[in-house]
Amino acid sequence: MDQRLRSSAEGVAVVTPAAVPERTGANEPGERIEWIGLSSVRLPLAQAISDAKVFTGRQRPMTEVMMLFAQIRSSSGLEGVGFSYSKRAGGPAQYAHAREVAGGLLGEDPSDIGRLYDALLWAGASVGRSGIATQAIAALDVALWDLKAKRATLPLAKLLGSYRNSVRTYNTSGGFLHSSLAEVQENAARSLGEGIGGIKLKVGLPDTHEDLRRVRAIREYLPDTPLMVDANQQWDRTTALRMGRALEEFSLTWIEEPLDAYDAEGHAALAAALDTPIATGEMLSSVAEHRALIDARACDILQPDAPRVGGITPFLRLATLADVSALDLAPHFAMEIHLHLAAAYPREPWVEHFEWLDPLFNERLEIRDGRMLVPDRPGLGITLSDQARAWTVEATELGGR
Numbered sequence: 001m002d003q004r005l006r007s008s009a010e011g012v013a014v015v016t017p018a019a020v021p022e023r024t025g026a027n028e029p030g031e032r033i034e035w036i037g038l039s040s041v042r043l044p045l046a047q048a049i050s051d052a053k054v055f056t057g058r059q060r061p062m063t064e065v066m067m068l069f070a071q072i073r074s075s076s077g078l079e080g081v082g083f084s085y086s087k088r089a090g091g092p093a094q095y096a097h098a099r100e101v102a103g104g105l106l107g108e109d110p111s112d113i114g115r116l117y118d119a120l121l122w123a124g125a126s127v128g129r130s131g132i133a134t135q136a137i138a139a140l141d142v143a144l145w146d147l148k149a150k151r152a153t154l155p156l157a158k159l160l161g162s163y164r165n166s167v168r169t170y171n172t173s174g175g176f177l178h179s180s181l182a183e184v185q186e187n188a189a190r191s192l193g194e195g196i197g198g199i200k201l202k203v204g205l206p207d208t209h210e211d212l213r214r215v216r217a218i219r220e221y222l223p224d225t226p227l228m229v230d231a232n233q234q235w236d237r238t239t240a241l242r243m244g245r246a247l248e249e250f251s252l253t254w255i256e257e258p259l260d261a262y263d264a265e266g267h268a269a270l271a272a273a274l275d276t277p278i279a280t281g282e283m284l285s286s287v288a289e290h291r292a293l294i295d296a297r298a299c300d301i302l303q304p305d306a307p308r309v310g311g312i313t314p315f316l317r318l319a320t321l322a323d324v325s326a327l328d329l330a331p332h333f334a335m336e337i338h339l340h341l342a343a344a345y346p347r348e349p350w351v352e353h354f355e356w357l358d359p360l361f362n363e364r365l366e367i368r369d370g371r372m373l374v375p376d377r378p379g380l381g382i383t384l385s386d387q388a389r390a391w392t393v394e395a396t397e398l399g400g401r
């Protein structure tokens, strides 16, 4: 990655290394990345998970999540940790791509995240600047941000510039379609009892009457709780409009992924036709794809996912686009990262609560009065658990400790 030429006896032009600016505070002069650890971890889920994509026959129930962890240690002695993930397929490819490009970070200044991000992106540009290639470098980018915040001894949200010390949170994991109505009610009661402020219910069943029956039952059970529904892209435009109109009476906080993730035009028409806000964006994997949604006015609430779009660096770029377009924000999954990013978003956001990743970390996020509290620990405030190490299926180290 280091393009600087050193002295040459052959008379080749010598390019003097760029001057390193004087540093102050926690930034060590001449700080360099010395060691990178990558690991692929297979996280088993307590029960097989089914959303509408399973009921329409497009996917099988999900039994595990593949995690890609990156650890980056600098000459400061501090270590950043980041992660990316995949569901059902793609985990080995993410790990392989990260292993191929990560070595380019060795010897570099970990503060220069923008420059390093571009280098990682261009190293794999021939296979694309979205999808698996960016998801692989997301783990490295998140680790660089975690490291930077630790060096500043600040929670990541504070480093970015917080608007709030806690974020509204809603639970998703209790409202899947493999759960009976009674189980969804039981899960919702438990979540609310734990201090969570909203409940999301999966819809998109082949029988739309059954969807409406479930939503009505949960709304009657929880008349005053913010309630969202998520169709996981399983409606066509006609069904989405009919269902959207039928759902208006329930005063939902949003309808999520009513249509195919790439149907910006369809989402825009739906958002214009309904009072209920439309949310989407979790499946997209680049800033450019999000920009297409934003430009089309396709939704009221954008749902980017930092590991999916390539990390915190691209997330911040698209969050700025979303804010200047007056969109609300509800990042998808990965609450351990998104809590910090949501806390630094100008408009009051939501963060999605899933307990699935809990076994991977030693820390637990505190939830109170409907909100998730930004931890006061430096960086993301997470450390890998012994259980995460036990579930590691492949690992590699670059550089030396």
Ligand SMILES: [Mg+2]
Binding pocket: 230, 232, 256, 257, 282
């Ligand atoms: Mg969703």
